[in-house]
Amino acid sequence: METTLAVAVFIVSYVFIMSEKINRALVALAGGVLMLLSGIYSWEEAFTSFIDxxxxxxxxxxxxxxxxxxxxxxxxxxxxxxxxxxxxxxxxxxxxxxxxxxxxxxxxxxxxxxxxxxxxxxxxxxxxxxxxxxxxxxxxxxxxxxxxxxxxxxxxxxxxxxxxxxxxxxxxxxxxxxxxxxxxxxxxxxxxxxxxxxxxxxxxxxxxxxxxxxxxxxxxxxxxxxxxxxxxxxxxxxxxxxxxxxxxxxxxxxxxxxxxxxxxxxxxxxxxxxxxxEWVTLFFFMGLFMLVGGLEQVGVIDELARGMIWLTEGDLPSTALMILWISGLFSGIVDNIPFVAAMIPVIKEFQSYGMTNLDPLWWSLALGACLGGNGTLIGASANVVVAGLASSARHPIGFLKFMLYGMPVVLFSLAVCTIYVWFRYLVPFMQAGM
Known part of the structure; x- marks a missing residue:
């Protein structure tokens, strides 16, 4: 029940943020408060664990x-x-x-x-x-x-x-x-x-x-x-x-x-x-951290990460490319920081599966998470800051307008990174295994 509620609150909040009909900081904070009222986490957990x-x-x-x-x-x-x-x-x-x-x-x-x-x-x-x-x-x-x-x-x-x-x-x-x-x-x-x-x-x-x-x-x-x-x-x-x-x-x-x-x-x-x-920007970050913290608390982010491992069955080339694309696309929807935090221990677990060279996975995660931030206005901290400064100067950036430009750049970036990771890391790995 908590998982369904956390996902529902996150999706509804995200829709309102995209619509830009209500101040985005107010929407994010309201979503975080709903997480608190529903008992998904406590004030202490929000302040000590989720808000960065x-x-x-x-x-x-x-x-x-x-x-x-x-x-x-x-x-x-x-x-x-x-x-x-x-x-x-x-x-x-x-x-x-x-x-x-x-x-x-x-x-x-x-x-x-x-x-x-x-x-x-x-x-x-x-x-x-x-x-x-x-x-x-x-x-x-x-x-x-x-x-x-x-x-x-x-x-x-x-x-x-x-x-x-x-x-x-x-x-x-x-x-x-x-x-x-x-x-x-x-x-x-x-x-x-x-x-x-x-x-x-x-x-x-x-x-x-x-x-x-x-x-x-x-x-x-x-x-x-x-x-x-x-x-x-x-x-x-x-x-x-x-x-x-x-x-x-x-x-x-x-x-x-x-x-x-x-x-x-x-x-x-x-x-x-x-x-x-820019207090609006700072409070928006707080609300966003609380929203994503709710997903983290109920295990949604962790399950997403582990599901990637299950799908690739521990195959290094498949895992590296999946991490690249999933982290890239997911970072465009929520801030990339909690996703990377969830993925770090998961990648470390690959050593127990017999993988000795995890570097391709780390580089794939870094490329996907950082470049994927260009997808939406809330995909990376820098995006939110620019949007806040622009809004205060009476030059607001529309969420959907930015997305129309940002998403093609992300897809292009991930395509280039796929070729790069494949030939620089994965081809030598597969040749060494022959």
Missing amino acids: WSTITLLFSMMVLVSITKKTGLFEYIAILLAQRVKGAPIPLLIVTGVLTAIGSALLDNVTTVLLFVPILLTLTSKLNLPVFPYLLTVILCANIGGTATLIGDPPNIMIGQAVDHFTFMSFLVHLGPVVLIIFTATLFGLVLLFRKTLVKGEGDHVRTLMELDPSSYLKKTPMLYQSVTVLSMTILGFLLHAFVHVDLTTVAVCGAILLLLLTEKESNTEKVFEEV
Whole structure:
């Protein structure tokens, strides 16, 4: 009975989130409360087991950093400088957007990258009078693709890296980097073709006005500017070095946010900073974690994972490809974090079946979970953050509209990954067994 109820609540909540008739955070929280009222789990379990407070805290901390830095005019400065470099041309701007987002997502993580980059992009498109959606779509797709390439780029990779002792930062880059580069290049080329007629160069007055602007005039050269740049740089450096200094990303982000709040207390009102935090996005995450937690509590996610093993009868090539596709498609429906958490112990169990080389399964899981996040607006954390920022700037992204673009990218990505996994890992495995 509990299983049926949990699945029903999840499906109904998901339908309302897709319809966008009611605030998505309210829908997700209402679904989570229904799980509580039905006795599927308790408040204590929801708060201690299912809501990922590390993710919530990381997002909150980065929102604080971005909110304070935004007051210095730094984002406007970067936006105008970038637009002037491409002379206001929409297509080159789209390409630069995709490249910078992908690189940033690989070196930092995709959530931090979009938090830093989207405010710049919103400013830029406004000044050039360009449609926002193509650029926001590019940011989301390239953030998830770029984040797939490294250990710190996407939460599923961090989880897998912690679960497998011999995986290092370079392991992810060497094994996932080549296929990510192929998918990224093809996706960016496809976006250019898709929007080449939509992204027409703005009126001469807009471009001329832009070229005449002095980017440095937008900088508020007060102590807060230098404090913001310094703390933000230190935080990014902390992200890059967290694997070496053994300090997790959330701790680095919290330290950066608190330090900047203390340093800028006289210039930036703390209460005002907190008012600018995207609370709707944070509460949506909480509700989403509670909804998925209900499925996890009644065993739906675990049964799905074990069913995959049963279907493949322990055959490594079949299992690797099934993990790739199931994780890819499933990650488009719910957040990929709980699915990866359920799959990690299952993959480890394969050792008891006589499998000595589990690496193809781990790489399949990483590729499917990370790239599958492009399927819907709630498929990955970065998607939700971009949607929240866009909505607050009065440029809402429709759930179904995004899905029409995102799902074909996911299917293409999984097809490319199938070929890659087959020839790089599975063919040598089958030849060795002959």
